[in-house]
Amino acid sequence: MMLTAEEAQARLAGIPNLTVSSGAPLSRYTRFGIGGPADLYAETADAEAFVAALSAARASGLATMVIGGGTNLIVSDRGFRGIVLRYCAESLRAEGPRAIADAGAPLQTLVDFAIDRGLGGLETLAGIPGSVGAAVYGNAGAYGHSIAERVTAVRFVEGEAIRVFDRAACEFHYRESIFKRHKDWIILSAELLLDAADCAALRKTADGILSVRNEKFPVTMKCAGSIFKNLLLKDLPGAAAAAVPPATVREGKIPAAWFLEQVGAKGMRRGDIHVADYHANLIYNGGAGTASDLRALIAELQARVRERFGIELEEEVQYVGF
Numbered sequence: 001m002m003l004t005a006e007e008a009q010a011r012l013a014g015i016p017n018l019t020v021s022s023g024a025p026l027s028r029y030t031r032f033g034i035g036g037p038a039d040l041y042a043e044t045a046d047a048e049a050f051v052a053a054l055s056a057a058r059a060s061g062l063a064t065m066v067i068g069g070g071t072n073l074i075v076s077d078r079g080f081r082g083i084v085l086r087y088c089a090e091s092l093r094a095e096g097p098r099a100i101a102d103a104g105a106p107l108q109t110l111v112d113f114a115i116d117r118g119l120g121g122l123e124t125l126a127g128i129p130g131s132v133g134a135a136v137y138g139n140a141g142a143y144g145h146s147i148a149e150r151v152t153a154v155r156f157v158e159g160e161a162i163r164v165f166d167r168a169a170c171e172f173h174y175r176e177s178i179f180k181r182h183k184d185w186i187i188l189s190a191e192l193l194l195d196a197a198d199c200a201a202l203r204k205t206a207d208g209i210l211s212v213r214n215e216k217f218p219v220t221m222k223c224a225g226s227i228f229k230n231l232l233l234k235d236l237p238g239a240a241a242a243a244v245p246p247a248t249v250r251e252g253k254i255p256a257a258w259f260l261e262q263v264g265a266k267g268m269r270r271g272d273i274h275v276a277d278y279h280a281n282l283i284y285n286g287g288a289g290t291a292s293d294l295r296a297l298i299a300e301l302q303a304r305v306r307e308r309f310g311i312e313l314e315e316e317v318q319y320v321g322f
């Protein structure tokens with residue numbers, strides 16, 4: 001039996017340590033600063049409360065979803081009809097070369113934690129916004145490395161059970177994991193195996209990356225990083241592959257930005273949604289942008305690339321409430 005939002009709110013309100021609100025604008029929880037209200041929004045840093053909330057939300061029969069830092073989300077202007085949950089636990093600990101991080105910890109805090117302890121392997125992920133949980137979910141990465149390389153165990157909730165997967169079971173690929181195909185499996189924590197390394201050298205690498213990134217993605221920019229996934233050369237149809245200058249291919253991948261640039265994406269706009277004039281795979285909200293303009297601009301870019309190259313650009317961002 002499906003509960004009304006009011007009934008579900010009453011059930012959630014009975015869970016200790018859970019903060020519940022109704023009608024919260026999701027624009028507040030997304031870096032794009034876009035998105036209408038969620039019927040219900042609940043968050044907690046307490047694992048027990050989070051698992052109880054997840055279970056109550058599912059039992060309510062209402063649509064349920066979990067968000068992290070909202071840095072990779074496009075939320076509909078109408079918002080989300082159902083319950084949005086956020087797990088904010090952010091403790092970190094090290095056991096020898098292993099780091100164990102709660103899903104709600106900012107990825108950057110984990111990167112800094114590892115660097116401070118002279119543990120190498122995460123420094124190239126410096127500056128990727130968002131939480132550890134979502135980084136595992138989407139196998140976040142940059143500069144030729146992704147978090148999957150270091151993950152040894154992931155603890156997650158499936159229904160009433162807490163399960164643990166090793167790296168192989170997570171089925172990581174480029175910006176993919178098994179969790180993307182099982183959206184009801186919610187990550188609670190991750191364990192990563194790192195290498196002993198020189199703290200100052202790790203800091204230097206991270207600082208270098210951060211300064212490049214901060215120029216490309218100013219910290220106040222309302223965006224989601226890259227909108228589209230890069231393309232694997234091996235997956236491209238022959239004609240499209242042949243059109244790509246060899247120097248553009250890096251680690252077997254072609255930046256989506258290259259295709260977008262060829263179709264004149266840089267500087268395009270729709271309403272207050274803009275394609276950066278210096279980066280064709282970066283779309284930002286000038287302040288008054290809407291999700292409908294954002295989706296329309298994405299569709300227009302996809303259509304142009306499809307027409308010219310016969311390939312489909314796939315979004316890296318995740319849609320909510322459409």
Ligand SMILES: Cc1cc2nc3c(=O)[nH]c(=O)nc-3n(C[C@H](O)[C@H](O)[C@H](O)COP(=O)(O)OP(=O)(O)OC[C@H]3O[C@@H](n4cnc5c(N)ncnc54)[C@H](O)[C@@H]3O)c2cc1C
Pocket residue numbers: 031065066067068069070071072073087103127128129130131132133134135136137138139140141142179185186187188217223224225226318
């Ligand atoms: C300026 C900028 C630069 C970026 N650069 C990069 C980059 O270089 N490389 C890169 O990989 N990404 C990049 N991104 C994208 C983004 O940082 C990552 O996708 C990040 O992992 C999203 O984290 P989040 O906590 O904000 O997740 P959200 O946007 O809140 O959610 C993303 C998805 O994760 C799911 N999710 C969240 N928490 C959990 C959980 N505990 N268990 C299961 N599923 C969960 C959500 O349901 C949703 O589908 C960039 C984004 C921005 C804004």
